Amino acid sequence: MPKIAFLECSRCQHRESADVPRTVCPVCAGTFYVRYDLSEFKGTAVRDSLPQTDSMWRYSPVLPDALPVTLAEGWTPIMASRRNPNVLLKEEGANPTGTFKARGMSLCMTMMKHYGVQKVAVPSAGNAGGACAAYAAAAGIEAHVFMPQDVPLANQVECIAYGAHMTLVDGLISDCAKIVASRKEEEGWFDVSTLKEPFRVEGKKTMGYELVEQLGWEYPDAVFYPTGGGVGLIGMWKAFLEMEELGWVSGKRPKMIACQAAGCEPVTKAYREGKDASEMFQNAHTLASGLRVPKPYGDYIILDVVRESGGTVISQTDNEIFASIQDWGRNEGILLSPEGAAATAAYDRLIENGFLKKTDRVVIFNTGTGNKYTDVLNVMQRAHHAV
Amino acid sequence: MPKIAFLECSRCQHRESADVPRTVCPVCAGTFYVRYDLSEFKGTAVRDSLPQTDSMWRYSPVLPDALPVTLAEGWTPIMASRRNPNVLLKEEGANPTGTFKARGMSLCMTMMKHYGVQKVAVPSAGNAGGACAAYAAAAGIEAHVFMPQDVPLANQVECIAYGAHMTLVDGLISDCAKIVASRKEEEGWFDVSTLKEPFRVEGKKTMGYELVEQLGWEYPDAVFYPTGGGVGLIGMWKAFLEMEELGWVSGKRPKMIACQAAGCEPVTKAYREGKDASEMFQNAHTLASGLRVPKPYGDYIILDVVRESGGTVISQTDNEIFASIQDWGRNEGILLSPEGAAATAAYDRLIENGFLKKTDRVVIFNTGTGNKYTDVLNVMQRAHHAV
Numbered sequence: 001m002p003k004i005a006f007l008e009c010s011r012c013q014h015r016e017s018a019d020v021p022r023t024v025c026p027v028c029a030g031t032f033y034v035r036y037d038l039s040e041f042k043g044t045a046v047r048d049s050l051p052q053t054d055s056m057w058r059y060s061p062v063l064p065d066a067l068p069v070t071l072a073e074g075w076t077p078i079m080a081s082r083r084n085p086n087v088l089l090k091e092e093g094a095n096p097t098g099t100f101k102a103r104g105m106s107l108c109m110t111m112m113k114h115y116g117v118q119k120v121a122v123p124s125a126g127n128a129g130g131a132c133a134a135y136a137a138a139a140g141i142e143a144h145v146f147m148p149q150d151v152p153l154a155n156q157v158e159c160i161a162y163g164a165h166m167t168l169v170d171g172l173i174s175d176c177a178k179i180v181a182s183r184k185e186e187e188g189w190f191d192v193s194t195l196k197e198p199f200r201v202e203g204k205k206t207m208g209y210e211l212v213e214q215l216g217w218e219y220p221d222a223v224f225y226p227t228g229g230g231v232g233l234i235g236m237w238k239a240f241l242e243m244e245e246l247g248w249v250s251g252k253r254p255k256m257i258a259c260q261a262a263g264c265e266p267v268t269k270a271y272r273e274g275k276d277a278s279e280m281f282q283n284a285h286t287l288a289s290g291l292r293v294p295k296p297y298g299d300y301i302i303l304d305v306v307r308e309s310g311g312t313v314i315s316q317t318d319n320e321i322f323a324s325i326q327d328w329g330r331n332e333g334i335l336l337s338p339e340g341a342a343a344t345a346a347y348d349r350l351i352e353n354g355f356l357k358k359t360d361r362v363v364i365f366n367t368g369t370g371n372k373y374t375d376v377l378n379v380m381q382r383a384h385h386a387v
Numbered sequence: 388m389p390k391i392a393f394l395e396c397s398r399c400q401h402r403e404s405a406d407v408p409r410t411v412c413p414v415c416a417g418t419f420y421v422r423y424d425l426s427e428f429k430g431t432a433v434r435d436s437l438p439q440t441d442s443m444w445r446y447s448p449v450l451p452d453a454l455p456v457t458l459a460e461g462w463t464p465i466m467a468s469r470r471n472p473n474v475l476l477k478e479e480g481a482n483p484t485g486t487f488k489a490r491g492m493s494l495c496m497t498m499m500k501h502y503g504v505q506k507v508a509v510p511s512a513g514n515a516g517g518a519c520a521a522y523a524a525a526a527g528i529e530a531h532v533f534m535p536q537d538v539p540l541a542n543q544v545e546c547i548a549y550g551a552h553m554t555l556v557d558g559l560i561s562d563c564a565k566i567v568a569s570r571k572e573e574e575g576w577f578d579v580s581t582l583k584e585p586f587r588v589e590g591k592k593t594m595g596y597e598l599v600e601q602l603g604w605e606y607p608d609a610v611f612y613p614t615g616g617g618v619g620l621i622g623m624w625k626a627f628l629e630m631e632e633l634g635w636v637s638g639k640r641p642k643m644i645a646c647q648a649a650g651c652e653p654v655t656k657a658y659r660e661g662k663d664a665s666e667m668f669q670n671a672h673t674l675a676s677g678l679r680v681p682k683p684y685g686d687y688i689i690l691d692v693v694r695e696s697g698g699t700v701i702s703q704t705d706n707e708i709f710a711s712i713q714d715w716g717r718n719e720g721i722l723l724s725p726e727g728a729a730a731t732a733a734y735d736r737l738i739e740n741g742f743l744k745k746t747d748r749v750v751i752f753n754t755g756t757g758n759k760y761t762d763v764l765n766v767m768q769r770a771h772h773a774v
Contacts, residue, residue, distance in 0.1 A: 098756065157768065161757065334458065369756075372761075
């Protein structure tokens with residue numbers, strides 16, 4: 001594992017050391033990226049002799065040098081659709097806590113423990129809160145989770161089970177973030193909000209390494225990613241750039257398709273209007289609770305990545321999302337999360353409108369297991385007379 | 388992959404060919420085991436060059452020769468407890484559909500498709516029904532699932548999502564089994580009830596191969612298995628015998644600890660009374676819905692295995708089960724299923740009473756993810772003022 005060389009601001013390139021735990025850039029409030037000296041890991045020889053660990057820690061040569069707080073996250077299955085072998089589903093529901101959030105929180109809590117942080121706080125749309133609670137429990141760190149009061153029941157139950165201090169807020173993740181910001185100093189909480197510390201994105205970048213390794217160290221034509229806070233998409237792009245620097249992959253990077261819900265589509269709107277950042281989306285409402293992020297902190301990075309990749313941003317209605325859950329359940333035997341179904345539905349739409357061809361090789365992320373949305377899906381099934 | 392040599396009755400050793408799909412032994416109604424000629428797979432050279440597939444299909448040399456219906460089941464993590472490295476948790480919640488039932492249904496639907504079966508029916512305590520629905524969808528087979536009306540909501544939601552024909556029954560799995568038995572002929576359903584066909588146990592035996600491989604081809608001192616129908620425990624024992632025949636493992640086989648719930652403990656009772664089979668357990672009631680099997684079809688095999696291994700059968704109350712869920716959530720960052728918690732609680736008890744020592748190396752199976760028990764856990768958390 002490499003030592004961290006420095007932290008670099010994603011917006012103004014300001015640098016800071018990683019000797020102490022840091023939040024955002026003190027100059028411009030941009031998100032910090034972790035930078036290493038990767039020179040000793042260059043070339044396919046290192047790539048082809050990665051540790052055969054069945055978790056994201058197989059990528060230890062490109063992760064910080066610290067003792068992992070792990071629950072066996074990552075190295076999730078990638079499966080070809082039964083109806084089109086060019087459509088590959090990356091099943092993040094196999095992670096601990098049932099979602100991709102495990103990757104970010106594993107690395108984040110690894111570093112919190114490394115730094116000796118004793119209390120963390122997180123505003124969450126649901127699954128990050130659950131993952132934070134689990135990894136904090138594993139690390140012996142006190143966790144304070146703030147979530148909207150109408151998150152899926154699974155997120156509430158898991159936070160309690162993991163012994164986190166849970167507060168349900170009458171509002172959205174943005175309201176939760178305000179509470180954390182206002183109380184963190186007094187309470188001695190370290191704020192592990194999305195993209196307000198550098199390590200969650202660093203954990204999630206492993207999805208980029210994994211999908212490329214699982215495709216035989218080749219890029220797919222496109223990657224579909226359910227985009228709430230956008231950390232997964234941002235992390236994968238960072239991974240692609242690193243892998244190219246390392247000489248582990250080459251060729252045309254995939255089109256990055258950011259998938260939102262019509263009921264909360266700040267990034268889609270900004271993209272459509274040609275803007276560089278989003279505006280607070282009003283009256284956000286969607287059954288894909290993980291996409292209910294009205295103003296992502298890293299919106300400027302998401303928009304950059306999508307444009308540079310030649311991808312797009314696209315939204316689906318809740319009815320389209322539910323239809324895709326039914327479609328994948330009945331035809332593939334896979335129970336998607338509503339967020340994952342926003343991505344599978346987006347694929348269908350981009351085939352329909354000719355943006356992609358059926359012969360294009362695409363990776364679609366199911367960011368979480370449908371099993372965490374039992375209450376939500378039950379309501380939808382009844383409303384659609386599927387019962 | 389080997390051809391099946393024959394099917395052998397587990398009770399009277401009667402043999403039948405596997406050329407057509409079969410249920411139980413026509414002579415004594417015992418469960419059939421699949422037997423192969425394994426001579427060409429003997430020795431550590433084969434063992435050490437298994438296909439590096441990250442699923443249970445890495446054991447294809449000891450599975451039937453047919454095209455797998457797979458959703459990437461098996462090869463689940465094994466994790467040391469943070470409090471005692473001799474306690475290893477086998478996390479079956481990472482499977483498709485969130486439980487170990489995926490292994491059995493993957494192999495069962497593989498063979499159903501191989502035989503050209505078009506409709507299957509299954510009585511289930513919950514998770515087998517969900518797995519049957521998922522793998523039947525993947526195989527393009529029509530599934531009819533019968534479950535008690537008070538199974539966790541997750542099991543109902545998943546069966547609907549996978550497009551199965553679901554019937555909720557005012558009764559237990561034994562009542563569901565009666566309905567399947569009475570209607571199957573007329574409806575043209577193939578009955579895939581627990582241990583009434585030979586392939587579910589054959590899929591679940593992969594847990595035995597896996598835990599031994601993950602321990603470096605060595606046996607642990609004991610294996611704790613939540614026991615409703617008992618197929619997992621029975622399958623692992625079959626695996627151990629096969630592995631010894633193959634020369635893949637040697638030494639003392641582990642003590643097999645069958646873990647039941649006090650509210651439904653037919654096997655514990657039979658074991659305590661020195662009997663060879665169980666009696667129908669009256670008024671079965673436990674929050675560990677998967678253990679709510681009042682008269683397991685393979686009770687005689689479970690009791691045999693436990694006795695031969697020098698193990699035991701032990702029951703936990705719902706309060707003990709819930710306490711162990713809290714314990715593992717708060718101290719390990721793992722959300723156990725109630726069935727899994729019956730096994731972790733059993734471990735604590737057997738340490739307490741001296742049956743095992745803390746230095747014994749044990750594998751405890753968490754047979755499913757806690758995420759499928761959100762509604763059940765929510766009620767328990769409220770009752771115990773954990774909220």
